[in-house]
Amino acid sequence: MASKIYIFVPINIGRNLEKLLKRKAPDAEFISPTSSAEELKYFEKAFGKPSGDTLPDLVVTLQPEILKYFEDPAVSEHYGTIEEGFPPLRPDLRALGFESDLPLLRPLLFTPVIMLVNKELENYPVSWMDLLDERFAGRVIAPDAQTPVSMAFDFLMRDMAGAAADAFLQKLKFSGMPFDVITGVNKGYYDVGLLPLPFTRYSMGKNLDTVIPAEGSLVLPQMVFLRKDASPESLSIAGELFGKNIQRFFSQLGALIPVIAEISIPTELKQDLNFYWKGWTWYRKLALQQAQ
Numbered sequence: 001m002a003s004k005i006y007i008f009v010p011i012n013i014g015r016n017l018e019k020l021l022k023r024k025a026p027d028a029e030f031i032s033p034t035s036s037a038e039e040l041k042y043f044e045k046a047f048g049k050p051s052g053d054t055l056p057d058l059v060v061t062l063q064p065e066i067l068k069y070f071e072d073p074a075v076s077e078h079y080g081t082i083e084e085g086f087p088p089l090r091p092d093l094r095a096l097g098f099e100s101d102l103p104l105l106r107p108l109l110f111t112p113v114i115m116l117v118n119k120e121l122e123n124y125p126v127s128w129m130d131l132l133d134e135r136f137a138g139r140v141i142a143p144d145a146q147t148p149v150s151m152a153f154d155f156l157m158r159d160m161a162g163a164a165a166d167a168f169l170q171k172l173k174f175s176g177m178p179f180d181v182i183t184g185v186n187k188g189y190y191d192v193g194l195l196p197l198p199f200t201r202y203s204m205g206k207n208l209d210t211v212i213p214a215e216g217s218l219v220l221p222q223m224v225f226l227r228k229d230a231s232p233e234s235l236s237i238a239g240e241l242f243g244k245n246i247q248r249f250f251s252q253l254g255a256l257i258p259v260i261a262e263i264s265i266p267t268e269l270k271q272d273l274n275f276y277w278k279g280w281t282w283y284r285k286l287a288l289q290q291a292q
Helices: 011-024 036-047 091-095 128-132 148-171 178-186 197-203 232-241 244-254 280-291
Strands: 004-007 029-031 058-061 106-118 140-142 192-196 208-211 217-227
Touching: 004 011, 004 232, 011 029, 011 232, 011 244, 058 232, 106 148, 106 178, 106 197, 106 244, 128 148, 140 148, 140 178, 148 192, 148 217, 148 280, 178 192, 178 197, 178 208, 192 197, 197 208, 217 232, 232 244
Parallel strands: 004 029, 004 058, 140 192
Antiparallel strands: 058 217, 106 192, 106 208, 106 217
């Protein structure tokens, strides 16, 4: 039976990454959804009623929903710790509390989420909490509600603002993909958009500015899970993902935060890493609450 390798990364790098990895494991079955909705359907199919045949050898995703399935012993018992033979987390991320304390999970990279602002807007928001001002009611756009960006933004805003976030989130416009967010803010249909850092490169030359809020960027961890009985091919692919070439690919071409110290962070981050993050136990708790 072919090795099953499940990978879902931001669409701007997904196709190129899969091509690179298929050269290393030409006989493996690569499962790469084209949308978050498709990804959630796959999770339910593969992990909702797990069996040895449905569970992938290697899982790579930034969808918080995945954590719900690993609460089930019928899933988690098939996966092991990812430590031996893999490089340690870079020191700057370790200092910020990004070292995983969940044995089955290892972070592969991180996707910051920032604000995209129309240049004609007066008095830019400088913090996430500024968005709660009435002047932004209905004037903020985010990607589709099922995307990891919007799902995480929902529970992180509630974490920051509590019940005060409800009215704002009810008027938040969810629409399509990050490219739709860029278009909506560029044309002035919205004042502010939520955008993963990788897509800021597509906003250059437009009527747009980026803002990293005072509380820090919301940050989505790309999570890796590896089966205990993973095939040699799958182990090889896991090693490639944490290797210098792919980590450099993530940083230089994808504007994603690499996890190994040898690779510099993306050029878009011209300051110290500043993220809104309270640790893995906290993130897992919020993600499980969202999944209920």
